[in-house]
Amino acid sequence: MAYKAPLGDMQFVLQHWLRAEQDWQALPAYAEVDLELAMQVLEEAARFTGEVLAPLNGPGDRQGCRFSDGEVHTPEGFAVAYRAYVDGGWPALACDPQLDGQGLPQVLDAALQEMLYASNHAWAMYTGIAHGAYLCLKTHASAALQQRYLPGIISGETLPTMCLTEPQAGSDIGLLRSRAEPLADGSYSVSGNKLFISGGEHDLTRDILHLVLARLPDAPQGSRGLSLLLVPKWLENGERNAVYCDGLEHKLGIRGSATCALRFEQAKGWLVGEAHGGLAAMFVMMNSARLHVGLQGLGHAEAAWQSARDYALERRQMRAPRRPEQVPAAAADPIHLHPAMRRILLELRVRSEGMRALGYWAAHWLDIASESADPAQRAKAGQLVALLTPIVKASFTEQGFSLASKALQVFGGYGYTGEFPIEQTLRDSRIAMIYEGSNEIQANDLLLRKVLGDGGEAFGVLLGELRAEVAVGQASRVVFADALGEVCERLENLLPEVRALSIEDSEYPYRAAGDFLQLCATSLLAFAWARSARCVAGLAEDDPLRREKLESAGFCFDYLLPDFDRQLAGVRAARLPLPFVAGE
Structure with a gap:
């Protein structure tokens, strides 16, 4: 497996999307952390995951674990890789310096987790619960x-x-x-x-x-x-x-x-x-684990995107249709030129990068919730983390599996074989929708406990963040700000309707919860790309980053935001009772 950590996009999220360095300077625990240090850490993590873990991914899958006389033997190379992980100080990354931790922001740990899961999900399972256990005992x-x-x-x-x-x-x-x-x-x-x-x-x-x-x-x-x-x-x-x-x-x-x-x-x-x-x-540990499981979905999406992109650039099949201004057709084109493949590849890229911004955003709020000197800011951050965690866990893991499946389609029949890593990515990604609280439980938690449970207060805080982006985007004349504003209006208008139906029918919110969570996820994806477009609007017109981000934002709003209407219809359709399948 070839995996190269997307350091460029990670830096874009930290530097431009989050403006993390400015927030770190206002948090005493992270006042000495700057973007240069953050990227040095992530570059070392990229080296470890790309050079040590990724080469073990396929062989570890084929070999599996062995059980004998009550003892378990992990695949060849796993123990050596773990020793390198320990020697590199990675377990201590986001732990308290007073306890011999490194005291770095949890958003950097989130980036590390993405890389671990993208390069070798099975190996990363051994380390995945460690930070949550640390928080629980602490x-x-x-x-x-x-x-x-x-x-x-x-x-x-x-x-x-x-x-x-x-x-x-x-x-x-x-x-x-x-x-x-x-x-x-x-x-x-x-x-x-x-x-x-x-x-x-x-x-x-x-x-x-x-x-x-x-x-x-x-x-x-x-x-x-x-x-x-x-x-x-x-x-x-x-x-x-x-x-x-x-x-x-x-x-x-x-x-x-x-x-x-x-x-x-x-x-x-x-x-x-x-x-x-x-x-x-236990919930101290589980809440940390649920965010990490969401990052597993991001890791799978990124791995699938890289695999499909690289294959599509090499594989030649048929002549791609040409618009008049394009060069004459060749006998056979790389398949990334075919519209059907371009759409899949764009969705892989746009969803992966949007998930990265949102996942790191959630982790950044964790840092603010734990380290801000302002009680009001800590409270707000805590509300946002509680609301975002089930959305990140459920929507990211669903996309990790769905995008791996779409990436496999790019490979055609080869993708269904063990010759390429995409079939393993598809298999590995499926479990994340089940463990650490199934996605159905996450949806129930979001709607019943986190939205209806406090009368919509935390949901209003989240909508406030989206509306703030609308205002800044409109002031900057970002073309996507108005569309995000419409999303906010429709979400806000939906909440009284959901609350009334939940009072009338106690089963209604359980029927509506799945679509409601995905509706929130689609809204947040639009938010992620509206902000991304604003962040690059001031760059030179010939800057490749500006062009790519604006193209991706356009794809999100044109091709992916229509999911909002389908999900909204699902929330409203849930007012109709479901029949009992077994005839009870």
Whole structure:
């Protein structure tokens, strides 16, 4: 697999779209970070992902993980690559300097995550939950647990897992049965079975820290009775803890990632946070993970775009139709000249670059939410992050799979074979729509909790950001500003309608949620490209960046924004009840 990180577009987003350097200077934690330093970091990340991880992607998929006598062996080269990752200091990138982290902005970590997932999704699964686990322990663990286990996570010497799912409990974690019994020394004896645990056993690090949801003896029923416990693979006295891997899942994709069934047999663990408060502690980790999963979708889209673009420039088939001003037809043209292929390639480019701007925007708000000295600004940033997270997770992962499928079409029959990497990208991308809260759950979370739940307050904050772009764009005479303004009007007018229908019919918002989330995603894509067009409007007319961004913005508003009407119709059609498929 050949992968080259899109450093030019990453710089465009940081420098022009976000104007991140100006915000960093206003945040004490990042006051010494400038664009030059940021790009140096990303250039090193590009070198690691392109030269170390990408070459392992295909071989790791073909080889997969091996399970023998309770031990898991990752594909050849994975452990060596992980050691290079640790030696490069990448696990500490966005961690607190007071805890030996590097203290860099989370938006740079978002760019790193995109590169990791684009170059080798299976390998990146081992590291993907680490930052969320760091935040979880930093926020909720006792001082003793932090002192014992945070340094290993920050340095990369240990890797964590998130142990939620059980055979009978997937999305409904209230059905979990794992138990935790208190012991005299203040620890707990943890027993139960967990399923689909990414990195539950591997050979990248000696120790593995399992963050496990379980029930204490006095726990109430349902999700409110869950507690979070830290269960290490190895105890401080050098003994192996009673955590066992019973096998690996045989999967459609990400085959180099060890997806394990784990058995806890009175394993020793320690409570993280309050008893019965495990869900609040776990959600610190899950919210970080959901943003990272959204970045997986971006990584797949970028990998698919690069593969399809490179192939389309080389593959010659038939004569492309010519307009009168074009050069005479050749016997056979590169397929990127054919209109059908041009449309696919443009969609790949425009959606990928738009997702990058929006994904980094969400991460940038995370930085503001955690580091701003202004309480009002922190509150606003927190609202936006909460609203954007389910949109990024669900819409990006859906686009990652959809765009990989469209990219495969560019390859024709070759794309369906293992000769080219696009078939692996398609397989690897599918899981992201399911785990860390399925996309249907993300849609319900967005509409019922994040939009209707607070009376539309946070949604109004988001619309305020879009309207601010409309005003600046109109003042700058950006042609797309008026179209974005119309999007804002229609969204604002829709909300009272959705609220009224939800009061009349309690099932309505669940029927409408999927289309509502995609409607928001389409609106944000229009916002991303209206801002991109404004950012380049002042460049010289012969500047290639100006031409490309304006062409892409035009494609977005002409070819992709019409999705808004279909999605809006879906939200309104949901007022009609659905029949029961099984005749209940």
